[in-house]
Amino acid sequence: MRTTVGAIIITAAGMQGVAGPAAAQHATANDIADGERAYGESCVVCHGPDGDLIASIDLGRGLFRRPLTDEEITGIIINGIPDTPMPPTPGMTAEQAERIVAYIRSLADDSSDPAAGGDAERGRSLFFGKGECTECHAVAGTGARHGPDLSIIGRERRAVELEVSLLDPAAIVQPTGRTYRVVLPDGETVTGRLLNHDTFTVQLIDTDDRLRSFVKTEVAGHGFAETPMPSYRDTLSAGEIADLVSYLVSLQGQVDE
Amino acid sequence: MNERIAVLVLATLAVAQARAEVTFERLLNAADEPENWLNYSATYDNQRYSRLDQITRGNVGELELKWIWQARSLEKFEATPLVVDGILYTVQAPNDIVALDAATGRVFWTYHHENLPEARACCGSVNRGLAILGETLFMGTLDAHLIAVDAISGQLKWKTKLADAAEFYSITMSPLVVEDRVIIGTGGGDGGARGIIAAFDAATGEELWRFLTIPGPGEPGNETWSGDSWRRGGAAVWNHAAYDPETGLAFWGTGNPAPVWDGRSRLGDNLYSDSVVALDVDTGELVWHYQFTPHDEIDYDSTQVPILTDVEWQGEERKAMLWANRNGLIYLIDRVTGEFLHGKPFVAVNWMDGFDENGRPNQILFPTPEGTLFKPHVHGATNWAPPAYSPRTGLYYVSHWEDSAIVAVEGEFPRSAGVNTRQTAMGQIDQQRFFNNEEEAHGVIRAYEPSTLDQVWEYRMADITWAGTLATAGDLVFGGGREGHFIALDAESGELLWTAPVGGQVNAGPMSFAVDGTQHIAVAAGNALFTFALP
Numbered sequence: 001m002r003t004t005v006g007a008i009i010i011t012a013a014g015m016q017g018v019a020g021p022a023a024a025q026h027a028t029a030n031d032i033a034d035g036e037r038a039y040g041e042s043c044v045v046c047h048g049p050d051g052d053l054i055a056s057i058d059l060g061r062g063l064f065r066r067p068l069t070d071e072e073i074t075g076i077i078i079n080g081i082p083d084t085p086m087p088p089t090p091g092m093t094a095e096q097a098e099r100i101v102a103y104i105r106s107l108a109d110d111s112s113d114p115a116a117g118g119d120a121e122r123g124r125s126l127f128f129g130k131g132e133c134t135e136c137h138a139v140a141g142t143g144a145r146h147g148p149d150l151s152i153i154g155r156e157r158r159a160v161e162l163e164v165s166l167l168d169p170a171a172i173v174q175p176t177g178r179t180y181r182v183v184l185p186d187g188e189t190v191t192g193r194l195l196n197h198d199t200f201t202v203q204l205i206d207t208d209d210r211l212r213s214f215v216k217t218e219v220a221g222h223g224f225a226e227t228p229m230p231s232y233r234d235t236l237s238a239g240e241i242a243d244l245v246s247y248l249v250s251l252q253g254q255v256d257e
Numbered sequence: 258m259n260e261r262i263a264v265l266v267l268a269t270l271a272v273a274q275a276r277a278e279v280t281f282e283r284l285l286n287a288a289d290e291p292e293n294w295l296n297y298s299a300t301y302d303n304q305r306y307s308r309l310d311q312i313t314r315g316n317v318g319e320l321e322l323k324w325i326w327q328a329r330s331l332e333k334f335e336a337t338p339l340v341v342d343g344i345l346y347t348v349q350a351p352n353d354i355v356a357l358d359a360a361t362g363r364v365f366w367t368y369h370h371e372n373l374p375e376a377r378a379c380c381g382s383v384n385r386g387l388a389i390l391g392e393t394l395f396m397g398t399l400d401a402h403l404i405a406v407d408a409i410s411g412q413l414k415w416k417t418k419l420a421d422a423a424e425f426y427s428i429t430m431s432p433l434v435v436e437d438r439v440i441i442g443t444g445g446g447d448g449g450a451r452g453i454i455a456a457f458d459a460a461t462g463e464e465l466w467r468f469l470t471i472p473g474p475g476e477p478g479n480e481t482w483s484g485d486s487w488r489r490g491g492a493a494v495w496n497h498a499a500y501d502p503e504t505g506l507a508f509w510g511t512g513n514p515a516p517v518w519d520g521r522s523r524l525g526d527n528l529y530s531d532s533v534v535a536l537d538v539d540t541g542e543l544v545w546h547y548q549f550t551p552h553d554e555i556d557y558d559s560t561q562v563p564i565l566t567d568v569e570w571q572g573e574e575r576k577a578m579l580w581a582n583r584n585g586l587i588y589l590i591d592r593v594t595g596e597f598l599h600g601k602p603f604v605a606v607n608w609m610d611g612f613d614e615n616g617r618p619n620q621i622l623f624p625t626p627e628g629t630l631f632k633p634h635v636h637g638a639t640n641w642a643p644p645a646y647s648p649r650t651g652l653y654y655v656s657h658w659e660d661s662a663i664v665a666v667e668g669e670f671p672r673s674a675g676v677n678t679r680q681t682a683m684g685q686i687d688q689q690r691f692f693n694n695e696e697e698a699h700g701v702i703r704a705y706e707p708s709t710l711d712q713v714w715e716y717r718m719a720d721i722t723w724a725g726t727l728a729t730a731g732d733l734v735f736g737g738g739r740e741g742h743f744i745a746l747d748a749e750s751g752e753l754l755w756t757a758p759v760g761g762q763v764n765a766g767p768m769s770f771a772v773d774g775t776q777h778i779a780v781a782a783g784n785a786l787f788t789f790a791l792p
Binding site: 151 | 343344356358360361363364365366407409410412414
């Protein structure tokens with residue numbers, strides 16, 4: 001999860017020149033990457049990979065219990081908050097802390113919302129039409145099942161992440177979306193979304209939407225494979241990407257009583 | 258990993274590649290594909306009989322463990338799995354659906370249902386199993402919803418609320434699928450929840466009909482409840498139904514009236530508590546009923562799993578129903594008309610001394626302020642564990658126990674170690690007194706001849722049992738009990754042929770399936786699902 005979020009931000013920053021406010025305005029992609037690593041070492045255990053595990057705090061969306069300047073956050077990272085579970089981090093330099101701040105700010109940056117200007121209804125038409133997304137994905141029971149289900153993707157992913165998935169699918173691969181390939185003794189190749197695996201066996205849902213299970217020692221070959229998700233960089237316009245992202249963001253879960 | 262498992266897996270692939278949806282036709286003819294297990298008790302007649310005959314009386318001693326799946330749940334594991342073309346589906350209590358590779362026991366996916374905070378069950382946050390139609394699994398939930406989940410992806414398709422969990426409604430039973438409908442009932446009778454059986458469109462979750470197990474004012478049967486006691490009278494539905502395609506009827510057992518151990522506030526027979534109700538599956542209309550225990554004050558839920566079979570009765574073949582009841586009596590009933598054909602005690606029974614011509618029991622013992630000793634126990638002679646019937650031996654296999662308990666009307670009997678203490682006006686019971694007396698309390702698996710209802714053989718256990726039975730074409734009966742032994746008996750003689758020390762209570766019905774033509778036997782015990790096959 002941490003790696004994935006880092007990759008998203010780096011990719012997004014690289015593509016769009018994303019830079020956060022305040023100190024982050026001066027941060028480079030490398031600074032943010034350093035901050036991401038430091039966050040993973042010092043912060044993630046309590047705050048979680050998305051920064052939202054502490055009540056009333058959502059670092060990924062720039063929400064604190066009160067508004068904080070970059071300097072204040074830097075101070076809190078180094079000195080902690082007395083009489084709270086937030087500990088000091090002895091030995092952390094101001095520069096390191098500033099890079100964590102840059103990373104946090106980059107997470108919360110919405111100055112380049114990929115859904116901005118998009119039309120969710122047009123995006124829906126693209127999803128079920130030109131984009132051929134239902135060849136692999138389902139929304140509320142409509143579509144194929146061997147790609148990750150997208151019924152609540154708007155709850156699970158930010159717009160920037162969804163855009164990256166559309167433009168550069170290999171840059172973001174969630175644990176639940178990995179592709180696995182098995183070569184049977186007769187040479188037939190079975191590819192599908194990995195559901196489970198262990199030392200001896202592997203379980204996947206193949207491209208014909210079948211649940212399949214294999215014993216690794218009894219097949220001719222097996223291993224992770226590139227995602228079959230195509231890039232839409234050259235097949236959809238920037239406006240269409242924004243439409244599609246808008247639609248995906250709108251998928252907050254439609255199955256209920 | 259040995260070669261055999263590889264062969265199994267490859268064969269599973271072959272089956273999977275021919276994957277077909279589970280149509281109603283397949284459900285109707287489930288006995289014809291014994292490699293699968295498509296209904297709670299395999300077939301609509303609930304015979305829990307497998308035509309697989311690879312495991313026999315001659316080789317059952319060689320059965321060995323194939324795999325174990327550990328549930329991440331400390332609740333009792335009461336579910337019988339389904340197996341569909343190499344995929345095994347079961348329930349991790351209370352309400353997670355798990356899809357497993359039937360050959361290796363490895364998990365494909367888990368669907369988690371988050372119950373509402375007010376969800377509660379009187380007697381354990383359990384679930385007894387799933388139903389399937391097409392590529393959709395159906396499960397009732399502890400918070401009284403029915404949900405539909407995609408059998409391939411594990412994604413929720415729809416969710417429908419049957420009743421309000423805050424009013425003590427719950428669902429623990431497995432659904433019944435008929436044609437394009439899913440039919441299920443509600444528990445919660447001990448809390449007074451008025452029983453519901455409702456049918457839903459399998460594709461959409463839209464409710465099609467609803468039958469209330471206690472008639473409302475103006476409906477026949479309402480007069481069997483004094484005052485407005487019918488409003489919170491229980492008669493819950495919490496175990497699997499039988500379905501008879503010939504008549505279009507389905508049969509559910511109903512639970513005790515409430516309050517259970519003190520009937521002074523609900524004078525009358527209290528229909529349709531402790532009954533079997535035969536409903537038209539198209540409309541939900543009541544076609545007939547038979548009440549096993551009128552005005553029950555002992556807790557004799559009639560929520561056993563009915564078995565349908567044709568039985569020769571007084572020289573005539575009758576479309577019959579076999580029912581070993583919690584009240585200690587075993588019954589032969591005409592399933593077309595509901596006529597009581599025959600009934601008799603199958604354990605020590607002291608609360609009645611015979612039937613009238615309509616099959617109404619003549620009750621001779623009642624709760625008293627001093628406490629009345631009842632046989633069988635308030636937990637009954639048998640409870641919910643599914644029985645089996647073998648068309649080969651013609652015998653009916655029931656796991657049950659001998660036991661007794663004291664019941665007293667409220668406030669007069671010293672409060673004992675009974676359960677349900679949070680419930681009001683329910684009388685008091687002493688359930689513990691005879692638990693350590695081997696002559697009073699012990700479990701058995703017995704075989705009964707259907708027309709006479711005579712006992713043919715008995716296998717006796719030291720402890721009582723809540724395990725179901727499975728009959729197979731290998732002339733075996735599988736069962737178990739609280740002691741943590743899973744056993745195989747000779748279906749003709751009851752001789753013990755094989756035991757497996759599974760190390761946890763067997764509280765579920767065993768089942769059988771095949772992958773690569775290799776017969777497996779599966780049963781839940783403790784918090785795990787065990788599968789066995791020949792080496």
